[in-house]
Amino acid sequence: MEFALNEEQRMFQNMFRDFAAKDIAPHAEEIDHEETMPASILSKAANQGFLGATLPEEVFGAALDGVSYALMIEEVARACVSLSVVTAAHVSMVAMSILEAGSDAQKAEWLEAMSAGExxxxxALTEPDAGSDAQSLQTRAVVDGDEVVLGGVKTWVTNGGIAGLFLVFARGAEGIDAYLVPxxxxxxxxxxxxxxxxxxSASFNTVYLEGCRVPLTNRLGQAGGGWDIARRAQDRMAVALAAAGLGVATDAIAVASKxxxxxxxxxxxxxxxxxIQEFVANAYIETEALRYLVYRAAWLSDQGxxxxxxxxxxxxxxxRVARNVTNMMVQVMGGYGFMEDYPMARKYRDARSLGIxxxxxxxxxxRVAQKIFADLDVEIKL
Ligand SMILES: Cc1cc2nc3c(=O)[nH]c(=O)nc-3n(C[C@H](O)[C@H](O)[C@H](O)COP(=O)(O)OP(=O)(O)OC[C@H]3O[C@@H](n4cnc5c(N)ncnc54)[C@H](O)[C@@H]3O)c2cc1C
Structure with a gap:
């Protein structure tokens, strides 16, 4: 059993930490108040390789392993949880889905531009009436010759306001399909x-699709293969969001204990x-337990x-940890923890999102209960 990061992962960790402290943290407060993610920050993140983090070098990705990617998201979230979410949605949910399920032409069309942040x-999975139960989505995909016509409403689309490409899930003749929609x-x-x-500073938008036509060649994967693509993306995103929770909890402890x-x-x-010692110690204990769960999940995915x-x-x-820890750290800072001029209030608000x-x-x-009971031959429905 090996708990240490390897030399390369430690080097990346230092690099991510320096970049986040120098180029992200000084702007985090302001962009939160202004509710914007400036192109200049995204462009710096792209130059660092963050926007193609786990993509291969052939498409100018940084080819990070899963553990290094988790370290990257953690360090970004220490400075700005919004940017970690913007990056993770772009990389884990969209770019990696194209890498895994895309045709050569789709990869050639999108991945370099995504690595570069262009x-x-x-x-776009969730709908007004299909949230936790996303599989019940109602957006339609109707084939018309060599095109498909999309119709429906998507809600809560992270990056909606800044995206150049939407990965849209819709119900076709053979089940749920996935489409790349510029x-x-x-x-x-x-x-x-x-x-x-x-x-x-992230944007969450409703997206309307009305008579929206794309070539059939924009379908990602097989007809009816969309749900599998969505589930794999959700698993990658879950680990990335956990790394974001680790980052915000770690920084909250650092800020409040100082x-x-x-x-x-x-x-x-x-x-x-x-x-105060009890708050800080309990926060640290929970956060360290989370740290090893995050790195382990990332390491397991690296093992295929x-x-x-x-x-x-x-x-x-x-x-749970991110919410508990930021809650306790608000308490440590008293009135200043509750004040928007100090970073703890933002961390507390941001951490709350991770439960949804x-x-x-x-x-x-x-899903965890399903596994436990499946081992006992009992099937649990969601
Ligand atoms: C900040 C943010 C960003 C998001 N980004 C994206 C995105 O980029 N793309 C995208 O497609 N979606 C996105 N979502 C949507 C997100 O995936 C949904 O909000 C989430 O799946 C829950 O759906 P809902 O909000 O409709 O809640 P509902 O499904 O209405 O659930 C409400 C509550 O009911 C309970 N509940 C529901 N089902 C069960 C069950 N089976 N058993 C027990 N309790 C249950 C839970 O407590 C849940 O919180 C985002 C959401 C947020 C808040």
């Missing part, structure tokens, strides 16, 4: 950014108060193993 990807396709309309509690050494009450730094249960396990745990984005915790728990 095209941002968005994953943003400028007539019949595709992006609605305004939904106002949200957290992740305010504050506790500086804040004087009753003539001593509050770090000397046992209640299916990580569906591990992805759900770590995602459900990360959502990428599927609610309850559904991930059900």
């Amino acid at each position: 095209v941002i990807g968005a994953f 943003q400028d396709t007539p019949g595709l309309t992006v609605g305004y950014r939904e106002p949200t509690l957290g992740l305010r 504050y506790a050494t500086e804040r004087i009450q009753f003539d001593v730094a509050i770090a000397h108060k046992q209640a 193993q299916s990580v569906s249960v591990e992805a759900s396990t770590v995602k459900a745990f990360a959502a 984005i990428g599927g609610p915790t309850e559904v991930h728990q059900l």
Whole structure:
């Protein structure tokens, strides 16, 4: 059993940490208040290889292994959870789906541009009446000659406002299909950014598809193969979101414990108060437990193993840890933890999203329960 990062992973970790501290963290507060993700930040992230993180070198990807990618998302989330989510949706959900299921022509058309950040990807699965139960989606895909006509409404599309390419899931004759739909396709309309509690510099939009025609060659994978593509993307995203939870929890502890050494009450730094020590210690214990679950899930996927249960396990745990830890760290900072001028309020708001984005915790728990009971020959339905 080996718990250490290898030399290359440690080198990447330092590189990601330096970049996040220098080029992301100084802007995180401002872009959150302005509810925007500036092109300049995305362009810097692309130059660092973040937007093609796990894509191969042939398409100018950074060819990171899963553990290094988790380290990257963790470090980005320490500085800005929104950017980690924008990046993970683009890489884990869209670019990797094209790499895994795309034709040579689709890979050639999109992957280089996605690595370079010239095209941002968005994953359009959820609908107004199909959230946790995404498989019940109603968007239609009707074949007309060598084209397909898409009609329906997609909600909660991360990157909707900045995407050049939408991976749209729709019901066709043989089940759920996946289609690559460029943003400028007539019949595709992006609605305004939904106002949200957290992740305010990412954009979440409703996308309307009305008589939206794309060539049949834009279908990703086989007819009826869309659900499998979506599930694999969700598993990758679950591990990435867990890494984001690890990042935000780690930074929350760093920020609040430093504050506790500086804040004087009753003539001593509050770090000397046992209640504060307990908050910080408990937060650290939970976060370290999460750290090894995240790295393990990423490592297992590097071994080519299916990580569906591990992805759900770590995602459900990360959502809980990130919420608990940021909640405790708000308490450590007292009134300043509640103030928007300090970073803890943003971290707390952002961490809350992790129990819903990428599927609610309850559904991930059900997937874990399904596995436990399947081992006892009992089938549990979602
Ligand atoms: C910030 C953010 C970003 C997102 N980005 C994307 C994206 O890029 N692309 C995309 O397609 N979707 C995206 N989503 C949508 C997300 O996947 C859904 O919000 C999520 O799957 C839950 O669906 P819902 O919101 O409709 O909640 P519902 O399905 O209505 O569920 C509400 C609650 O009911 C409970 N529940 C539901 N089903 C069960 C069950 N079987 N057992 C027990 N309890 C249950 C859970 O507590 C759940 O929170 C995003 C969501 C958020 C918040």
